Structure formats: structure tokens, C-alpha cells
Amino acid sequence: MDIGEYVRQKSRAAKEASRKMAFASTKLKNDALLRMADKLEWRMGELREANRKDLEAGREKGLSSAMLDRLELTEKRIWAMVQGLREVAALPDPVGMVERMARRPNGLLVGKMRVPLGVIGIIYESRPNVTVDAASLCLKSGNAVVLRGGSEAINSNIALASLFREAIREAGLPEDALQMVETTDRRVVTEMLKCEGLIDLIIPRGGKGLIRTVVEESLIPVIKHYEGICHVYVHEDADLEMAETIAFNAKVQRPGVCNAMETLLVHQAVAGDFLPKIGERLGEAGVEIRGCPRTREVLPWAKEATEEDWRTEYLDLILSVRVVEDMDQAIDHINTYGSAHTDAIVTESYEAAGKFVREVDSSSVMVNASTRFSDGGEYGLGAEIGISTDKLHARGPMGLEELTTYKWVVYGNGQIRT
């Protein structure tokens, strides 16, 4: 079959199933999720067998050991998936919730009811656990899903999808609500992005190259996570001990993730006090510092930061540091060079905290807390399908509610317009 027709067929089947999923009861959806968990638990062997094929193929292709490690489904990792599925089953179902219902002067009762988006297309490169997260969150929120995973994990993904479709069917829901693209043909992505009217939302998860391709080619709305160039700004009145703890945590606790700090901004009034302390501690932890000229006056061992550094997401033990004249310069720096992901201020001032929160235009703005908290679980969403650096529809961590939209519901008793 032609690859475009193959993708459209999958998307059409998902669309058809999404109509039933949209008003499936929470009980049935949870039943499907728990059956998915049970199957992973009971039939772990099948899954590991499929995974072994991916690992072998990966070795032959010469994947790095880091990549092979990410690909591997150890028993422990499968248990974590089982656990994740049971947690999603336990989350409250957003579908059907009615917000802002009010009676209008003419007696009409008008409100907004949460409903699923329809069909969500997920294009990802990463580990097979994304398959489990994406499938579970989309199904729980009443959507159908078309999954296109990384080619290295194709056998693992097919095995997961097959178990999950079985579970969905046994729960009495349409198994077509979960579609896995079972080919590694690269043209699939382009064809998915043309399925407007069938797929309602595309969420790409992967490197910059993938994201750029998706945004440029898609005829379907896209919500993306682009980059996490996160800042911590230490204000002149900050508790410097707290600032040190927060900055160290934001950089070092897990440097390879999107909510790690990439740039530290320090008010000139405290640069002389603060930078030597945090500099020493970061240096001991193996962090390379790239500073502005004023930073390097205090930390002569720091490398020189270029314009390019302010725009770089290192995802590594590297930090750019700039001394700023005042908070306005810090805010300006963040709004100019940042990626609107997560930015924090450390301050003791009520007014400074308020100004920073108002004027920094990022999906998460924090006062006296580590940027590492920018996460669906930490925000109380229960689970997340990603972090949006876009502005429309969903911003920051996306949980179940962000996979829904609403419809207006209007209850009358014969009202007409005059």
C-alpha cells in the first residue's frame, strides 16, 4: 500500500474510534488502563523478547552504549510502566466537568464542558516508555492516539501496542483508539502532518530537528516543547544562602533535562559576595562556567561567554553567568535570550517578586524555588505528556486537562432570540 494511504487509514480508524472514546465512561477507560498494566506485568517476557530484537539491531547499526541503554526495557523499567499505568487510572477524569455554568437573564443555563480533543498524533524519537505515557494519558482523557515512535524501538513499540490494543478491546472499548505506525519509513511523518480533519493535534517529542520539521510541514495544530533555556536571577536583597542552594540544585541535580538552569543572572550589588561561593561549589561539582566580563572579574578562572552562550541550552555541566545592573536588565535578558520555559528569582522583596512574576514572559515563573520543579507531577497534574513552550491552548506542563478542549452547553426551556 502507498505510505500516505497507510497513514490515512490508521488516522481514519482512530477518528472513528475517537467518537466512541469521547463519551466512554471513566470506569471503562480505567478498566482498559488497568488491563494494560496487567498485561505488561503478566506478559513481560513477550515484550522483553521484542526489545531484544531492537537491541540486537541497534548493536548491528552501531548505536552508542548510551543509546542502547535508553532503548533497553529492563524488568525494573517495565515495572515502572506498570506503576505509571495504574497511577493514570487513579487520576480524576477531566471529561464532562462543567466550568463557569451560570444562568443568563433570559433563563438560559450556559457553561463550558470539558471534552476530548479527538485524535492526538504523537511523533517521538525517545525511549519506548513514551509509548506508555502517551497512550495512557490520551486514552484516559477520552482521545484516540496515533503513535509514531523512533525506528530503533520499532519492535518494542509494536509489542506494546499489540498488548494495549488487546486490553482496550477486552475492556469493551474500540481498540482502534490506539494506532501504532508499524513501519520505520521516514515519509510517515510528512504524511501524518497532512491528516488535517483526521488528527486534531500533533505533539512532537524529540530533538530540535524533528520539532522544526514538524512545525514547518504540519497542516494540523502543533504543541511543542522547543528548548529549556532556564534562568535563575539572584536579586540584590536575596538570601544568598538560599540563592546558592537553589542555583546549585537548578544546575547540578539533573543537568540533562529541560528545566535545569542554563544561565545564572546576578545583581551587581551582590556579585562580589555571591559569585565566589557559588562558583567554588559549582566548580567542585565539575561545572564549567562561561561568564560575562564582570563575572570574570570575580571569577578569573571562568571562560568567556559569547553572545551564542546566552542562547544555548547546554543540557550539560556548563553554565553561563552574567552580572546585571538591575532587575530590569535581568528581565530583559530573560525575555530576549530565554526560551519562555522556566525562570526563577531569588529575593526577599515583595515588590521585586511581584514585578518579576508579572514581567517575565515564560510558561513557569518562580520565586525562591528551583527551576527543576517545573514538572507535571510537581505541579499536581499527576502525570504529564510534555511541557509546552508555546502560548496557545497549553503552556508549561501538560496533563490530562491539557489534552481536552471544551464545548459550550446551553440548557433552555424554549428560549428564542428577538
Add this chain to the structure above:
Amino acid sequence: MDIGEYVRQKSRAAKEASRKMAFASTKLKNDALLRMADKLEWRMGELREANRKDLEAGREKGLSSAMLDRLELTEKRIWAMVQGLREVAALPDPVGMVERMARRPNGLLVGKMRVPLGVIGIIYESRPNVTVDAASLCLKSGNAVVLRGGSEAINSNIALASLFREAIREAGLPEDALQMVETTDRRVVTEMLKCEGLIDLIIPRGGKGLIRTVVEESLIPVIKHYEGICHVYVHEDADLEMAETIAFNAKVQRPGVCNAMETLLVHQAVAGDFLPKIGERLGEAGVEIRGCPRTREVLPWAKEATEEDWRTEYLDLILSVRVVEDMDQAIDHINTYGSAHTDAIVTESYEAAGKFVREVDSSSVMVNASTRFSDGGEYGLGAEIGISTDKLHARGPMGLEELTTYKWVVYGNGQIRT
């Protein structure tokens, strides 16, 4: 100057201004709106003079008298604009509202704060009053706006923009928050749609051709109003007098608007009773009926409906009518042929009402009310910038809140992640 550079310059100026608008106080924004109203009132002469130029040019170009009428800014119409501006000033400001703020187990206070989207691009063809609606709603919600109006109204639009920019400046806000494209060059649209990173949202308002062009070319997210193929379904247990009143109102009260009924669906059990009555009444009002075979058994004078009729937004005194076997067939018809705008059921049954509301996938779903109520004013939004038939971000009538997004705000006292 090159036309692309001209558009980018306007968009850049708007982006710059949007940073200040984002945290402008409600007081200043209202002051600007009231000054805009005052200027329209006091300097009506200037505006009418500019409008006369458009009318003359329109006559020379041979515009129809209907189009000339829509273009004309009579004193009465200007007064309506003045009134509209004062009403928007009186609406509550959504910016800064915090929703769902809660304390997490670790003591972090996490919530979602409403913030402006940034820069909104409006591409429209219609009457100059869209200039006033769009400018006032965008400014009140803290956004900057780039306006590209119809070429026939170019002089009126330039005059309006000039008065409004004066008002914004006098209120102490950046006048660049309102940008009017002062050329009728058609390439402007294409260039606007490329301004990603400068314009955050595009709202096209106009005919199908314009909307299609915008959706296909835009690199920026688009929210659109596509079509209003609205249905009224009369269930077997409907109060037939109420059904008649609602169906008549939905079709006849203002047939040229998007929330007018285009297709009437009638349960077979009441077709024999209901259709002759409503048919007679609609016929007397000059409505042409195009029916399915079973409709024409009861109303032999009706024309034959083709497959094409079910997909047609007449915007006229024409109605397609279909007799359905049961509610499932009605819902299936609506979800297949409708445009997900507004659909209503007339029923006395609690269960039927619930099923219809759940299963019809439209931006507004109504029970026992005329589809004509689908409107921002009627829903209590105060004013609307349009009705979205999309699913992402905003659905149905869009008011001030729909012109905003949110950011996560996190207040801590030194929390770090472990």
C-alpha cells in the same frame, strides 16, 4: 521599502509594545479605551470625510449597493462604535487572574495566572467596525494588535487607527500597540503569516477563500471561524409547539448569520405532525425547503435535497430538512455533515438531552433553545472577537479571556528538588 520588511517592521513594533501592554494596569487600558470613544465622538467629521473617500472609490470600482452600504460609516454606526468602546472599558480585565492556586505537599504555592498572548494579527475583509471591535478587545486583554483590513475600507481604517493611536499615547501607553497596515498590497497577508516569533496568533475574519489561504500559508497558529452549518433536531417526545417556535426563530430571525439553522432534523415519529405546521409557517416567511424523500412525502411542494445540501451553509432563506429514524441517526448526521458550530435538540426527555449534549461534537450544544443564542454577548462574555470552529485554545464565542493564555506561577521559600 520592500513589502515584507514593511510588515515585519510593524510586527516588531507591536511586539516591542506588547511587552509593556502585558502589565499595563487596567486603569490605563480603560483610560485608553474611553479616550478612543471620546475621539470618535468629537472628531466624527474627520472619520466621515475619510469614509467618503472610500465610498467614492468604491462607486468608481463599481461595488454593489449592498457592499457600499456595509462600507458606509453613518453617524448612527459611529455612535454604536463609541458605545461599544465604552462597554469594553466596563468589562472585567482577565489579565492577572490566578486560577487553581494550591499548596503542594512541599509547601510550594502553584497556580495559573492569566496573561496576554502577545501580538494578535487580524486579517479581515469586512466592515470598518471590525477595526474597532478587534482593537478594543485586543488592547483590553493586554495584547498588541496588527490589523489588516479590507482594501475598500483603507481610508476609514487609517483614520480610525490614527485616532486610536493618539488615544493610546495620551493614556500613557505605547501607541505601537495598535498597528494598521496602510497599504492595499495583497502580498501583505502572505508576509504577515510569516512573522512567527513576532505575531503570536492570527485570526482571519472573512469568506472561505481568505480563511483557506491563511490556514495553508500560516507559520503562526490560527484560530478561525470556518462555517456555521447549524442543526435543530426535533426528538420524538418534543413539545411540538416549542419545536416550531425554536426552528422558526433559528431559521428566519436573521438568516444571513453563522448561527442560523441550515438543516432541520425531525424524528420519524413526529414528522407527520410537525412538518406540515413548520413547513407552512416557513413557507409563508418565504423559506425554500429542500427535503429528503420522507420529508417530501409530507411536504410534496418541497424541493429535493441532494448530498450537497447537507454540507451547505446557505446564509439565506433556504432550509434542508431530513426525517431521521432515531436520535443516533440525527447525531451521526450532525457529526458527519455539520461544521461543529452550534446544534440544538428539542426534547422533553432528560436522557435524550444528556445523550445529545454528550455525543454531539460541536462548539455549542443546546437543549430547547434557538441556535441564534450562540454569541459572546448572549453567553455573558460582554463582547466577542469571533466564534471559533476550531478545537484548540478557544471554541465557540471568543471574548477577552480567549485572547489570553496563562503562565504557571510558583511561590516558594527556598525549595529544591531532591
